[in-house]
Amino acid sequence: MIPIALPLLGAQEAEAARAAVLSGWVSQGPEVAAFERDFSALVGAPHACAVSNCTAALHMALKALDIGPGDEVIAPSHSFIATVNCIRYCGAKPVFVDIEPDGYNIDPARVGEAITPRTRAIIAVHQMGMPCDLAALAELSRRHGIALVEDAACAAGSQIRFDGTWEPIGRPRGDIACFSFHPRKVITTGEGGMLTTRDPALDEKFRLLRQHGMSVPDTVRHGAKQVIIEDYLIVGYNYRMTDIQAAIGRGQLARLPELVARRRALAARYGKLLADLDGLHLPREPDWARSNWQSFCVRLPDRADQRDIMQKLLDRGVASRRGIMCAHREAPYAQDGARLPLSERAQDRAILLPLYAQMSESDQDRVAEALMDALRS
Known part of the structure; x- marks a missing residue:
């Protein structure tokens, strides 16, 4: 049987996972932080935050943008259902628009027609790794004062040309880009996701949301010389990546x-x-x-x-x-x-x-x- 997809994992990733296991720190920790730095450098984004999967990343993106009941989010229907489920998670309404006639990505012209006073965000999917028309979508988001979230689940390693220069998907051109490391993707951590952004305030929200709203991460608390008692500042989630996954991810990034x-x-x-x-x-x-x-x-x-x-x-x-x-x-x-x-x-x-x-x-x-x-x- 010739499969539809097959992850490429080898001795390098196995040894990285082994080292993480033997380190004694297997939950979110130093390997996750290193994976975030590596990914940030790869795509040229100032901030990268690793999470348990891309569905969690999309949900956190919308929560960090304060999307909620009464809001509308424009998105393609032509995408894995997680893209729009995340809108519903926030109590907002998905507004579906069609794809381009000659491709599989969201049509910017139809996005423009769908914007209303209740529109708070656009989710643009780089479907099957093919970059969508970010230039047109970014211009729309700026003109109307609404957020642009890139569902880049499939797009690690894809590139787009802006002003004559090639740049990686994930820099990002919108407010946030969200990636998946599922085994069907080009690189994998088994399950896993990543958010990138230019905005330090959004990155700070991501880090609260992924760890129950906890004010002090485990790595800081366990390494402190004095007793630290954490606070829980917001209603958060358990969307953390493990150090085992991150160690594998670092090997995959090299490939x-x-x-x-x-x-x-x-x-x-x-x-x-x-x-x-x-x-x-x-x-x-x-x-x-x-x-x-x-x-x-x-x-x-x-x-x-x-x-x-x-x-x-x-x-x-x-x-x-x-x-x-x-x-x-x-x-x-x-x-x-x-x-x-x-x-x-x-x-x-x-x-x-x-x-x-x-x-x-x-x-x-x-x-x-x-x-x-x-x-x-």
């Missing part, structure tokens, strides 16, 4: 450039292998974006049945996934009555093909041949 380079090479090769398939729409990378190719998503010809194609691939030992889900079609959000034809078409007509750094060219050839045969039949 990130080679992982992205390999994935970009595989994506380019897919483009050549599949270029002549009639009616198959390949993903497009804008000239101002460099994707990490967390996923390779193709749009099927109109004549093809998505489930049938996926089953034929599976019968040939090739895993695939349907197009990215639409939250407005799921039970918690269906009553909102949103009609998003481009998002729905992307979910119903697209499939994700296997892509991971260890993938051999012969494996990739098998995937391409299986897809060709499935479409021809």
Whole structure:
């Protein structure tokens, strides 16, 4: 079986985890702080805060921005459901907008049309690692005085060009960027997340929110020469990352450039292998974006049945996934009555093909041949 994804973990990460275990400090501690420094340096963000997963990161981002009941947050429906669940966690209302006609990211023109006096924030997803149009979205957020949160769950290692200069996703161009380290992502800590920001006040809120609102972190209290009694300043959460995860994450960060380079090479090769398939729409990378190719998503010809194609691939030992889900079609959000034809078409007509750094060219050839045969039949 050729899997849809496969994390690249080896002796380096195993030894890092072993060292963390033997250190005696396995919860949030010095390795988490080091991981935050490494990630901050990698993306060029002044502040980075590690958490238990990206869902926690998105929730904390909105809480730190004081999003609450009566507020509206604009977001794509065409994303994993965690993107909009976090809006509901805060008691706010998600306002769904459609994606761009030629891609899978939120359409800035439709965002502009959806802004009302109750709009407090925009969540922009870098879907499958492909950067969205941050320049247009950042201009909208500034003009209307609303926050911009980047759901960069899939985008570690992706880049975007601003004013002729390439910069990593996560600097960030919005107020906050949120990352995931789930095993389906380019780098992994098993589970884990990260928030980056330029704003020290937001970073301070993150650190309170992730640890029950505690005024003094464990690392300070345990290292103090005098007794310290902490206070609990706000209602917080247990969204901490462990030192074991962070130690693995530091090893993964060292691999990130080679992982992205390999994935970009595989994506380019897919483009050549599949270029002549009639009616198959390949993903497009804008000239101002460099994707990490967390996923390779193709749009099927109109004549093809998505489930049938996926089953034929599976019968040939090739895993695939349907197009990215639409939250407005799921039970918690269906009553909102949103009609998003481009998002729905992307979910119903697209499939994700296997892509991971260890993938051999012969494996990739098998995937391409299986897809060709499935479409021809």
